[in-house]
Amino acid sequence: MQMLITGIFLGGVYAIIAVGLSLQYGVSRIMNLAVGEMLVAGAFAAFWFSTAQSLNPYLSLLVVIPLAFGANWLIYRYLLLPLVRRAKTRGQLEVDSILVTFGLSFTLVGIFLWAFGGEFFNYSFLSVPVEIFDSRYGQNRVLAFVIAFVVCAGLWIWLNHTRSGLSMRAISVDTRAASLVAIDVEKSSNFAFALGGAIAATGGMVLSTFLTFDASIGIVFTLKALVIVIMGGVGDIRGAIVAALVLGITETVVARLIDPGLTLAAAYVLFLLILLFRPQGLFGRAQT
């Protein structure tokens, strides 16, 4: 039970990062290697709120969400859209977007280092135990899971029960067909990318309440998010959430029962197994 809950808490954190990337990759067709840096940006903002301003770090969300949304909107509009337009094939766009977002991630790390330095950062927030089923968990983790749940549920409702959400899903299924039914693909893609970035930054803010981070930690989470999105099936929020929980639980179980040194190996084995036996991902549609 304790293992399961710990795993679900970890999976929740993975989910919030992965759904951001899933949106960016599924709708905007950008394999964003800088998603981890968005997360770190959110973490830095929370850190600054908590230590320099002595405010509740969750208040920083009021600033983080609009700022991250705006920044990602600009990134897509001016850095990535030219690539989308110049790319002849989906494969070409994938290579280009990987390279550009990779350069972008380095640039962002450089900016963080410049602004904050290379030290480790952390602060204490709600690091008090709460008892669930006879085991103790940090309140900051429980809260993080609640936020993750709210974000994922909100996104789910938006995608499935609103008109704008429907057009997002349409784009992720077939870009060309979507533009035929009068969906403004570029505008929607831009919106999805910005929203994905804002979600990732929210994840970073949440994560910073219990994680010691530094300017260059983003890549670790980018990697996890990528693995989850591919496992879940491209462009499917449901798949990303399930994959995140599966990964979180797997890692926890492996760490508890086998060895903490083999968690990443376990994650990769899972990743490979899914790729080999279900290349379209858990919930992905087989490509025609």
Added chain:
Amino acid sequence: MKLKQSDLWMGLAILAAFFVLAWLPLAPGADGWLSIVVPITMYTVLATSWAIFSGPTHYVSLATAAFFGVGSYTLALGLESLPYPVLLIIAAILGAIMAALVGWATLRLSGVYFVIFTLGLAELTRQVFTWYQNNMGGTRGSYVFTDLTDAHIYWQLLALALLVYLVGWLINRSRLGFAIRIIGGDESVAKHSGINVAWSKIVLFMVSGSVAAVVGAILAPRFVYIEPSMAFNPQLSFMVVIMALLGGTQRLWGPLMGAIPFAFVWEIIASNFPAQTTLLMGVAFLLVVFYIPNGISGVLIRWYHKARSKPGVSHE
């Protein structure tokens, strides 16, 4: 297969160039220069072998650091019991085996999966390795005490560079090279013309993997103390990609055109802006992708064609 005369001259010119380069460590003041020249040679070898695979196939590999680390540790672990040259060969074989395994699992899938898998490969190898070291081997193999100096390392890298150029040239002339070019153009066409697509890709990946492992082994004595975080440093993979792209991957000599200017620009950045190196590296990467997508060699080839066509135009 018959050698064309131009090929022969080209080969001789390259040999002569290498002969001249080999004397470099004996030049006055070489001590200071070697610490730039060794990384340049290292990156040239790595980026060239990277481009042999990634250039024609368009699969972006971020696994260089994983192979490099395996090579470094092969040397460190075996130094006490086996002669040095044997260890280099073992490193090459291990690199090839690892590349074959990874290639077998991922190269049949789309390019994105491959990138993601290789992105994590260095960290995965490092964790599995340190886990093994922690539970079975202790700290054996952390120290590499040899009498090899930068000059020795440079000579070995130079020889390896020559070998890589030779292999690259042979591949280009062979059936494999032909097959790979078709695959790069259109994979389904390649499949229909009876080419074993997956196998061709795996063989090239093995070449690039084993070269990176040998480079790791050659460089290990330079660091004296081998730490997992250094041997499997993911930055290495990225630097190799940047240099190969900067130079251009369409020609064998392309990555060389990337490694040399990059090293000098890097030297200027590192000595003048020690606080902003990461930022400037990221910006440099962005500029390369946006403005010189075919690399410096692409630009040079365009100029060359322009210069050649100009007199022709004036005659008409």
Added chain:
Amino acid sequence: MKLKTLSTLVGAVTLAGAAVFSASAMAEDTIRIGAAAPKTGPLAGGAAVTYWPNVELWAHQVNERGGILLNDGERHPVEIIEYDDRTNPTETIRAVQRLATSDGVDFIIPPYGTGMALATAPIFDRLGYPMINVTAITDQTDALTARYDGVFFTLGKTTPLAQGIARLAADMKANGEVGNRLAMVNVADAFGIELAEAARGIFEEEGFDIVYSTSYPPTIQDVTPIINSAQDADPDLFVAFSYPPDTFALTEQAQVSGLMDEVDVFYTAVANAFPAYRNRFGDGIDGVYGVGGVNPEDPAFVEYKEAHMAVTGAEPDYWASAVMYSSLQVLEQAIEGVGTLDRQAVTEYLKNNSFDTVMGEWTFNNQQISNYWTVGQWQNGDFYGVGSFGDMEGTADPM
């Protein structure tokens, strides 16, 4: 008009020439000291606490005195030339080489971190620079000093550091203050593995029952399973040979889960002695053990700590900071003792003299300092050395 331009030009050239001349005269007066260490990369966090502030503090204090006194009877100020090695040994090698050949510095402060330091030891040796290492911890110091004539070590060897906590625990067990059940974890990176391996031998020898033992990768994201597993094993001691990010994570999770209250000995390694650790956990870590230590009541340390805070605005750490500063004091005293910038003579002087530092009197024995703190404990907001190798004065009693 033309003539006027010409004369202006001549004037300008003369002025520039004079400026160049005076600059070179200045350059002869100052002693140029190079420093290459991480400002970015995985070790930047540690270097920002231990390395850079002490370089700044020392240069500031030397220049406040007017400089280092040489044989010409004058004080020569020091000028520091810094490079970021990005925690990458290739860059470190290049940076040290650049300092020696392009910048032509008189002395070089060794890089930060064992790997980076050892990678450059051959260069220091070949170019004849003395190398007074601090943050280079290895068991191979004897092999290294035998190989390299001008290489010195000050912070100790791996095995005694790991033994610090093991011996302390053994003593406590003998006195019946602590039980027998030990949970031991370590970060699976070079230093963590070395420490764990050295400690395991002693613990087993002393009859401890290792009820839980594991390693974890340095990039671990969630240490909850580790703490939970350790807790399930119901240990009396929890010992973690950890690195900065996980030192914090393990401590926090141990507090949340209650493990910290259940064990009699709670130990974490690197970054435990950082002021940030106390600032993060406050009173919650009273009684927690960590690697290293100082005597915080020693007047020399108190004076050093106050100067450190006044000049750099930050508190020194309670382990390597003072040693780092001492190594610079030693360099300064050796240069003054020789009276010239002759590096060979300085190396010889280092070997044959003793030095007065904030860590007490230092004499190099086989190019190594052989008395140093190995284990300390947080007591009322200060970190006290409670165990040492060799003989350290002012060892506190564990509480």
